[in-house]
Amino acid sequence: MNNTIQRIKTRTIGLIALAVTICFTAIACSGGGSTQATAGISPEVAVDYVHTVLLADRTAYTKHVVNRLKTLEGKEKPDGVVPAEATEGWTETGGVPLPAQMFRLGSEVAAETADEKGIGFTYNLISTWNINDSHSPKSEFEKKAMEIVNETGEPYKEYQEIGGQQYFSALYPDKAVAEACVTCHNTHPVHLERYPDKKFEMGEVMGGIIINLPIDEA
Ligand code: HEC
Incomplete structure (x- = not known):
């Protein structure tokens, strides 16, 4: 079990690193004073790649790990x-983390890794109705973005500056796609x-996945 989780984690981080590298390469090529015309990837697209990987891994973990603990074939x-x-109390019961907890654990590992590499890339789950405080919308940007996404149900994407660093940020809606989402949260x-x-x-x-891609200004 630990191996499976470790593999999913390692793969997630690998794919995110790849997506971020693509993004950086695209930016480096499109700006940077290069005279060569190159096919670049916009941050709008790069952030979609990251979101696709994050969502895919959470879904795969739910389907192939969490659900298999209850139902086999x-x-x-x-x-x-x-x-x-x-x-939720998996550390005490010897169980495995809920998908949202797994997601947060991954985001903590990614933040550490990004920090070591000095790339300041982060992602997180946030919600107006958070169970875990680490998921509350904190910055003005997150609060505004969360309000808009709650209302529209559509992703919200925008540039923002944090501590002199330019970011391209996107908040993707996290919707109640299964009865279990609603039941578990409403009764928690x-x-x-x-x-x-x-x-x-x-x-x-129910909340959203926020992704912050650091952008080098051309
Ligand atoms: C068995 C209970 C359970 C189920 C099922 C469940 N969640 Fe959660 N969810 C939680 C718990 C507990 C947390 C807080 C996890 C943590 O401490 O990191 C959470 C966290 C979240 C968050 C972050 C905000 C917060 O409350 O901290 C979102 C968004 C979310 N869940 C959406 C969903 C969606 C969408 C589904 C269905 C696909 C779902 N959840 C299914 C229990 C559940």
């Missing part, structure tokens, strides 16, 4: 494939305490 199996389950003790009046419905925006 379509048949209910009381003890699952291995006697473990995906629970933290949700009930913090947002007693908020009842998620199917298809609704």
Whole structure:
């Protein structure tokens, strides 16, 4: 099990690094005073690649790890494939992390890796109705973007500056695509305490995936 998780993590980081490299290369080629005409990739497209990888890995983890702990090849199996389950308190129960927790763990590893490389690339899950405080919209940019995405249900993309560094940021809606999303969040003790009046419905925006790509100004 640990191996599977490790593999998914390693692959995610690898693919993100690749997407970011493509982005940087594209920017380096399109700006940088080069006289050669080159086919570049815009940050709008690069950020879509990163989002595709992040979403794909969360879905694959849910489908092929979390769900297989309950159901094996379509048949209910009381003890699952291995006697473990995906629970929020996985560190205490010896289970495996929920997909949202897995996502956050990945984003923490990516932030560390990016930091070591000095590339300042980050991503995170955020929500107006967050269970975990680390998912609250913090900057003015995140608050504004989250409000817009809650309303439109569409991705929001914009340049922003943080500490003198230019970023291209995108917030993609994270919608209630399964009944389990709605049920688990609406009945979660933290949700009930913090947002007693908020009842998620199917298809609704529950939060968003924010991706910040550092951009070198040409
Ligand atoms: C079994 C319960 C459970 C299910 C099912 C579930 N979530 Fe969550 N979700 C959580 C918990 C717990 C957190 C906080 C995780 C953490 O501590 O990082 C969370 C975090 C999130 C966040 C970040 C904001 C926050 O609340 O901290 C979003 C957005 C989110 N989930 C969306 C979804 C969507 C969309 C689905 C369905 C595809 C889903 N969740 C399914 C329990 C669940």
